[in-house]
Amino acid sequence: MALKVTVVGVGLVGETIAHCLKERNFPCEWPPRVAATRERSKILAGESMLVEETTENVFKGADLVLFAGKEGARGASVTWRKTAEDAGAICIDNGRDFRLAADVPLVVPEVNADAIKEGVRFIASPNCSTIQLVVALAPLYKIERINRIIISTYQSTSGWGVEGPEELRRQTPAALESLENIAFDPKVFSRPVAFNCIPHIEPFMEEDYTREELKLIYETRKILGDQDIRISATAVRVPVFVGHGESIWIETERPIVPEEARDILRNSPGIVLMDDLTGENARSDENERNYPTPLDVYKYRDEVLVGRIRKDTSCPNGLVLWCVSDNLRKGAALNVVQIAEELVKKGILKP
Ligand SMILES: NC(=O)c1ccc[n+]([C@@H]2O[C@H](COP(=O)([O-])OP(=O)(O)OC[C@H]3O[C@@H](n4cnc5c(N)ncnc54)[C@H](OP(=O)(O)O)[C@@H]3O)[C@@H](O)[C@H]2O)c1
Structure with missing residues (x-):
């Protein structure tokens, strides 16, 4: 039945x-x-x-x-x-x-x-930004404990709910005329969102972090089952309709080299790795790389797209990556x- x-x-x-x-x-x-x-x-x-x-x-x-x-x-x-x-x-x-x-x-x-x-x-x-973060990081955490995470998000307007994309749609023609004094509804976003980036999602809370940033910290610890991971987050609203991007820095117990991280993530559930030299999005220049952007969620609707995996040259156990996912679907x-x-x-x- x-x-x-x-x-x-x-x-x-x-x-x-x-x-x-x-x-x-x-x-x-x-x-x-x-x-x-x-x-x-x-x-x-x-x-x-x-x-x-x-x-x-x-x-x-x-x-x-x-x-x-x-x-x-x-x-x-x-x-x-x-x-x-x-x-x-x-x-x-x-x-x-x-x-x-x-x-x-x-x-x-x-x-x-x-x-x-x-x-x-x-x-x-x-929370949408936590989901794509943990999908990308859990397979790496299984290989090496992650001691520390620093994350910056680039979150689309639909993350706010139905009024978010409406604000962007309404403001865009006015902003094309003049970038000064764009009318906006402060109950939706605290600043005009068209052609702008707003480092403020949800109210400011303890230690000057926003609630969205605290969600990333506390929810990630709970899902990974590790209350000791040190995490700092900056959550930013960007003029995108759907699809959140995240720049993620991690420090692991022992180093994971980028090639190993690619192999792990290539074979992990819910992930599409877009980090090759000649992938479908790469231009023909031989130094180009493939990487995901929010517009890719219209094709890869259900997965977390990961790219830009590289060693942190300033820290022996540091690894840097970028991920994108559809905040309304996987998020x-x-x-x-x-x-x-x-x-x-x-x-x-x-x-
Ligand atoms: N948007 C995202 O990317 C995202 C990602 C993860 C989680 N979430 C969470 O998912 C939830 C929904 O988000 P959304 O983006 O879909 O918001 P939304 O577009 O603003 O829609 C909210 C819906 O909830 C209904 N509603 C509000 N209060 C209600 C109540 N007390 N009883 C019954 N229905 C009620 C509204 O009814 P009416 O239509 O009648 O006004 C509306 O249909 C939120 O908790 C949000 O934080 C959103």
Whole structure:
């Protein structure tokens, strides 16, 4: 019998969840039940669906609830988690609210599917920038412990939700006329985002780090199961629609040479290595290299793309790399659907 799935939230992530469930033939009743703050109909996964207002009713009979609503006190999972669990559903949450709770597994299936155990009721999916970071680093960590990580992100506007790309689209024509005094909505981004880079994602918190930067630190430690990794992060919003880039520096216990890192990552799940001399993106110049950019996510929609692997010439055990991934798919919706697939594979959810 097909599983009964309820998706709460039909913004960028909820919409992408519907696509992923359909594309991957997830064994659920189709269409899934979908809910948001208010009732209307909406095209999801190419079909018109009834979006219900989220009330107790949408959780009745559900085997699986996928939360893709907003976070915080009035957000979807904080408001509805208990109702969904009481109705007997297993929940998977995209938001930050429960990610660091000791009794909530924080899962990226390629990295720590073993954190999903029989009896689990609620699972969190990490922040988009954390997911691609750990997919790229976990295979290296298995070979050599990583002592230290310094990461800078280049995060697309869709990471903010539906209003992010709208801001970029709205500002671009005005910015082409004049780069001075571009009108912007400070409730979305703190500065104009068109033709700009904003080193400020989410509020400033302890030690002047932003919440987005702290997520990268705490979530990475939890997923890799190592609270002692030293991590410093800088998260930057860039004028890209979809696809986050990350510049990653690591220091390992003993050195990993770039060729070894390439061999490891070439054969690791969820990764496409784009670091050869003549790859498809490289220009004909013999000194060119292939490497991923955010526009590559329109072709490689599900993977973490890794390139620019090189030795840190200033530090004996240092290695530098660059990765790109689709923040709405692997960074959110796809990861959630892959977690759901693990629940089925392990017999915890039985279609
Ligand atoms: N965007 C990303 O790249 C990304 C990556 C990883 C994780 N996430 C997380 O995924 C979640 C969804 O993000 P998004 O980008 O899809 O946001 P979004 O585009 O702003 O959509 C949010 C959706 O949640 C619904 N919603 C808000 N509060 C709700 C509530 N209390 N009850 C029920 N529904 C509620 C909204 O309903 P209405 O449509 O009725 O307004 C909307 O459909 C967030 O927690 C976000 O942090 C996002």
